[in-house]
Amino acid sequence: MKKISFMIPCYNEAENVLPMSEAILSQMDFLPGYDYEILFIDNCSTDGTREKLSAMCARNRKIKAIFNARNFGQFNSPFYGLQQTGGDCVISMCCDFQDPPEIIPELVAEWEKGYKIVCAVKTESEENKFLRFLRTGYYKFLRKFSEAEQIEHFTGTGLYDRSFIDVLRRLDDPLPFFRGIVAELGFQRAEVPYTQKKRRAGKSHNNFCTLYDAAMLSFTQYTKFPVRLMMGTGIGAGVLSVFGGIACVILAALGKNVLFPALLCGMGVLFSLSAVFMSLLGEYLLLIRSKVSRRPLVVEEKRINFGE
Numbered sequence: 001m002k003k004i005s006f007m008i009p010c011y012n013e014a015e016n017v018l019p020m021s022e023a024i025l026s027q028m029d030f031l032p033g034y035d036y037e038i039l040f041i042d043n044c045s046t047d048g049t050r051e052k053l054s055a056m057c058a059r060n061r062k063i064k065a066i067f068n069a070r071n072f073g074q075f076n077s078p079f080y081g082l083q084q085t086g087g088d089c090v091i092s093m094c095c096d097f098q099d100p101p102e103i104i105p106e107l108v109a110e111w112e113k114g115y116k117i118v119c120a121v122k123t124e125s126e127e128n129k130f131l132r133f134l135r136t137g138y139y140k141f142l143r144k145f146s147e148a149e150q151i152e153h154f155t156g157t158g159l160y161d162r163s164f165i166d167v168l169r170r171l172d173d174p175l176p177f178f179r180g181i182v183a184e185l186g187f188q189r190a191e192v193p194y195t196q197k198k199r200r201a202g203k204s205h206n207n208f209c210t211l212y213d214a215a216m217l218s219f220t221q222y223t224k225f226p227v228r229l230m231m232g233t234g235i236g237a238g239v240l241s242v243f244g245g246i247a248c249v250i251l252a253a254l255g256k257n258v259l260f261p262a263l264l265c266g267m268g269v270l271f272s273l274s275a276v277f278m279s280l281l282g283e284y285l286l287l288i289r290s291k292v293s294r295r296p297l298v299v300e301e302k303r304i305n306f307g308e
Contacts, residue, residue: 103192
């Protein structure tokens, strides 16, 4: 009998963990020929989520939990959780019900056709229209300039074959960007469309800083565009400065007093460009620092129902 692992990352989801496990179990009624396990990896919740998970694990040995020693961020914890599963395939879903559990049978059906990766792709969303517009622009920009094909409106929810999970275990990446890895490694892939729902309960923990982190991680890992833009703009600004200087000298020779204002404007433009480009360069240096630091993805505080 094939075994399906469900990996659910969570952080302060006390109102959602029990309904999520019940929703997954209800979907298993449509998959009678499969065994299952449900793994919740908790990123150091403080709202009672851990107490709920401990009680669920006590009632059902097929529900497992990993408690992180601290919050290791939105990328490391799910990536680590995928590697701790033991099924023939793994289905990863968010705990807030924005990814509907009803797509589980569709994901499994595509997997049985031979696809090693089945991505759940948001074709519609009930989120804020302006945010949806910004996300769409971000995905299109990243896809245009990325070295690896990127999947638009893919957040990591989907099904992953054991062979893909084995590859993840061999990756030595202390700061993994999972969506990019899925697109980069080249496994045979299918896509299942769905409509993203509103959060069932609780409050989203995404904010400007977390969204910025995701954007910068994807840009610096999968595109050379910012660096090439810096070089091209620097060359262009240098050429314009030369011509501008010549023009100012000519106008000054004709008696026009434009040299000082022109120099001020030129210095302001160059200073602004330098600040922006140094910031972009800093993002790459931060990425390099994270890559070479060799820190573990996650440090566990406790795990439940993993046996010996």
